[in-house]
Amino acid sequence: MVLDVRGLRKSYGGAVAVDGISLTARRGSIFGFVGPNGAGKTTTLSMVSGLLRPDDGTVVIGDADVWKSPTAAKRKLGVLPDRLRLFDRLTGAQLLYYCAMLHGLDRGTARSRTDDLANALGLDGSLERPVRDYSVGMVKKISLAAALIHSPSLLVLDEPFESVDPVSTAQAVDLLRRYASAGGTVVLSSHNMDLVERVCDAVAVIVEGRILASGSLDEVRGAGTLEQRFVELAGGRVAVEGLEWLTTFSV
Amino acid sequence: MVDHVLRLKLALLGSAFRPGRTLAATLAVLALAGVVGAGLVNAALSTDLDDPAHRAAAVLVPAIVSIALVVAPLAAGLGSALEPRRFAPFPVEAKPLALALALAGIIGLPxxxxxxxxxxxxxxxENDPARPVAVVAAVLSVVSIxxxxxxxxxxxAHLAVTTTARRTITAVSRATIAIALGAAASTLALAAQADTPxxxxxxxxxxxxxxxxxxxxxxxxTADTGAAVARLLGGALLIGALVLLWLFVVARVLEAPQRPLPSGRDHGLGWFDLVPATPAGAIAARSLLYWTRDSRYRVVILVLPLAPVLMMIALAIAGxxxxxxxxxxxxxxxxxxxxxxxxxAAYDHTAxxxxxxxxxxxxxxxxxRIVPPLLLGVPIILALSPLFVMWSGVEGSLPALIGVSIGLLLTGLGVSSITSALAAYPAARPGAGPFDQPPTLGAGAGWSQAFSLLAxxxxxxxxxxxxxxxxTSPAWYPVAxxxxxxxxxxxxxxGIVVGGRLFRRRAPELLDLVLRT
Structure with a gap:
């Protein structure tokens, strides 16, 4: 096990955001974390990646506890958080170099990995522009590159493909598959069930801060599609009532 | 040909006056040129050639100003310059183009x-027997400038291929002009109130x-007749050499307009190339970049030189x-x-x-994080202390002034290293204006500000x-x-050691704080 999460709990004031989540990810697997809006995905992944202190529970990466020996754990960890800023006055090349330096890489390695990642993610033409001029999808791509540059053994990606175009998504997915087949582990969250079904080999469904289903893709989806199972778990489709005016057109 | 190029030059000049972002800059440059021109004429009118100081200034000021004028076209930036390389794609002859561009050089501020x-x-x-010599010398000088x-x-334009090189050239020429104009002004001031030494x-x-x-x-x-004639002949020869060189350069640039970019990866990483490849080095480079680009920091750099002036005025008014x-x-x-x-730390926001x-x-x-204020503060203190001590007239206070100022700066940075980890409070977002405040400051802000200052x-x-x-007893100055x-x-x-530990321990809480603002 590369990632072992036990009894993770977090509440804001009275509201419980994450209510005792436990999950594990095998080495070389791509783990999909799915759930409706506000289910606690980002909160959980923030606690897993050492950005948000949990009220209770443990997160162990390899053999290092994220909250007891953070430096050892963070060496093995690559993070792509959702909706957090980057130092966006830096150019793409400067930002990647910066991340490489923060992780203790040397100058030559930083430069060559920057070039490699830019090639693999289709960023070559944009490295000299400030990140603040990037589109949302480009920011996701440069963030993914920043998470990968120190070759971590575990990647925690929060909504990595949101607003990313299909071609770049395919490129990034190829990159992640290659990474996983070489022994890397990925934990990613997404709203896109088709994508999770195509990419991941293990899935957990989180609703209202609890994990309702977890296991290999086939175990979780059963006979139907992942989307059907997900809607079922998330409370099913509620019959739409009281919107009659929407169907009486005033033409 | 000449006709076309001159019209092009006039159109370029006209475009600087179109309403927009550049108009203010145009007017400012125009005002500066007006001041310089008026100053020159005024100085010339009040020249008394019997005074040796004035006689010296009559040589020095034109010589200094001509340096400024030679580099002046570069100060506008090479992007807008009318230079031979731009005509390379067109079927034009070198000689008419050389003539046209030389004439176009007269049009325009320089x-x-x-x-x-x-x-x-x-x-x-005007009223000197050497006036004919002066007239010829002036004409030759203007042509050679x-x-x-x-x-x-x-x-x-031919040599500066990279953007960095272009910017450097613009910056250097602007600095040259500023220094030259300053030197000319001080020469005039010295000549006006000259005592014998x-x-x-x-x-x-x-x-x-x-x-x-x-x-x-x-x-x-100022020279004897024979020497004066020799000088004028020398000037004429100089112009001849410049003309030949000019023809050669124009022809050369038209033939081989492109100077290829140096091969390989040319684009550097700016500050990041100048610092050691360590986490602290990279953070220093990033801080320097933000201090120079982000208006929340830049306002400090702008206020710094003003603060002492305002303070002295306030104290003087108070009597x-x-x-x-x-x-x-x-x-x-x-x-x-x-x-x-x-x-x-709060200035980084969620980054x-x-x-x-x-x-x-x-x-x-x-x-x-403390590298930019150190790089800014220590040279300012070392360079300005002797000046301020001189103006104060307090003998022997130099070691105290330098030591106390450096002490205040370093102690401030040490205390800041702790407070920015321990008692951070919401700050304006990146990209906000220099005087913007976050929606909620919280009670902690005032305490944090006051505590760091008092500490x-x-x-x-x-x-x-x-x-x-x-x-009272100057022996204390070196001790101080x-x-x-x-x-x-x-x-x-x-501060660095304690602040570093606090930062490591409180990092998630700091992130939580900026997330909530």
Whole structure:
């Protein structure tokens, strides 16, 4: 096990955001974390990646506890958080170099990995522009590159493909598959069930801060599609009532 | 051909006056040129050639101003320059183009100012027997200024391939102009109130410049008839050489317009290439970039030079005895600069996660952040202290002023290293205006600001007291200086170590704070 999460709990004031989540990810697997809006995905992944202190529970990466020996754990960890800023006055090349330096890489390695990642993610033409001029999808791509540059053994990606175009998504997915087949582990969250079904080999469904289903893709989806199972778990489709005016057109 | 190029030049000049972002800059440059032109004519009208100081200034000022005029076209940036390389794609002959561009050089501010300079020179020599020499010298000088500046633009445009090189050229030429105009103004001021020693110094400098190629023509009217004729002939030869060189350069650039970019990866990483490849180095480079680009930091750089001036004016109005007060601005500036960093982590806003998610030693984060204020503050203190001590007239206070100022800066940075980890409060977002405030500051803001300021003053109190004793017995000044530097170094190291640990421990809480703002 590369990632072992036990009894993770977090509440804001009275509201419980994450209510005792436990999950594990095998080495070389791509783990999909799915759930409706506000289910606690980002909160959980923030606690897993050492950005948000949990009220209770443990997160162990390899053999290092994220909250007891953070430096050892963070060496093995690559993070792509959702909706957090980057130092966006830096150019793409400067930002990647910066991340490489923060992780203790040397100058030559930083430069060559920057070039490699830019090639693999289709960023070559944009490295000299400030990140603040990037589109949302480009920011996701440069963030993914920043998470990968120190070759971590575990990647925690929060909504990595949101607003990313299909071609770049395919490129990034190829990159992640290659990474996983070489022994890397990925934990990613997404709203896109088709994508999770195509990419991941293990899935957990989180609703209202609890994990309702977890296991290999086939175990979780059963006979139907992942989307059907997900809607079922998330409370099913509620019959739409009281919107009659929407169907009486005033033409 | 000539006709076309001149019309193009006029159109380019006209475009600078179109409403938009550049209009204000255009008007400012125009105003500056107006001041320079008026100053030249005015100085020429009030020249009294019987005064040796004025005679020296009549050589020095034109020589200095002509340097500024030669580099002036570069100061506008090479992007807008009308230079031969731009005509390479068109089927034009080199000779007519060379003539047309040389004539176009007269149109435009540098050209006009060169003519004004020539005319002023003639005015200065109006009532002197050497006037005919001055007239010829002025004409030759104006021609050679214009030719030289055209040559310089063509060469610079040809050589500067990278954006960095272009920017450097623009910056260097602007600095040259500023220095030259300053030197010319101080020469005039010295000549106007000259006592005998100043007169001798001015005359000696003027002799030196007159003997150099720079003063070849401007010093011609001061020479004997034979020497004057020789100088004028030399000037004519110089122009001939410039013309030949100009023809050669234009023909050459038209043939081989492209100078290829150096092969390989040319684009550098700016500050990141200049710092060590360590976490602290990278954070220092990033901080420097933000200090120079982000208006929240830039406002500090803009206010710094103003603060001492405003302070002195305020104190003078309050009726304090002026000279010893010159010892105050630098320590206050150092105090403020060190204190300013006390909420630096919050300035990163949520980009702080990059530091939190990395296996980064806390001290590296602290070191990196204090590099810009250190680089800014220490040279300012070292360079300005002698000046302020001189103005204050307090003998022997230099070691105290330097030591106490450095101590205040370093202690401030040490205290800031702790407060920015321990007592951070919401700050304006990146990209916000310099005076924007976040929606909620919280009660912590006031405490944090006051605590950091008072802590610095308390820690530095012994050194400040020693410096104060120095006013009555100057033997205390060196002691105060050493005490100040020692306190500063100690507090800085302590602040970095303690602040680094606090940052490591409280990193998620800091991130939580910026997430909520």
């Amino acid at each position: 050209g006009v100012l060169a003519v004004v300079l020539g005319v002023s020179f003639e005015i200065a020599w 214009i030719l030289s500046s055209q040559l310089l633009v063509a060469l610079a 100043t007169r001798e110094v001015l005359a000696a400098i003027a002799d030196g410049v007159g003997a150099s190629p720079l003063g070849l023509l401007w010093a011609a009217p 304090s005895p002026l000279p010893p007060l010159w010892l105050l601005p630098l320590p206050v500036l150092a105090l403020f600069l060190g204190w300013f960093a006390h909420n630096d 702080l996660w990059l530091h939190v998610a990395a296996p980064l030693p806390g001290a590296a984060d602290r070191w990196g 610095v003053l308390a820690l530095m109190a012994p050194s400040l007291l020693l410096a104060y004793w120095g006013l 200086g050493i005490a100040g530097v020692a306190t500063g170094l100690g507090m800085l190291l302590l």
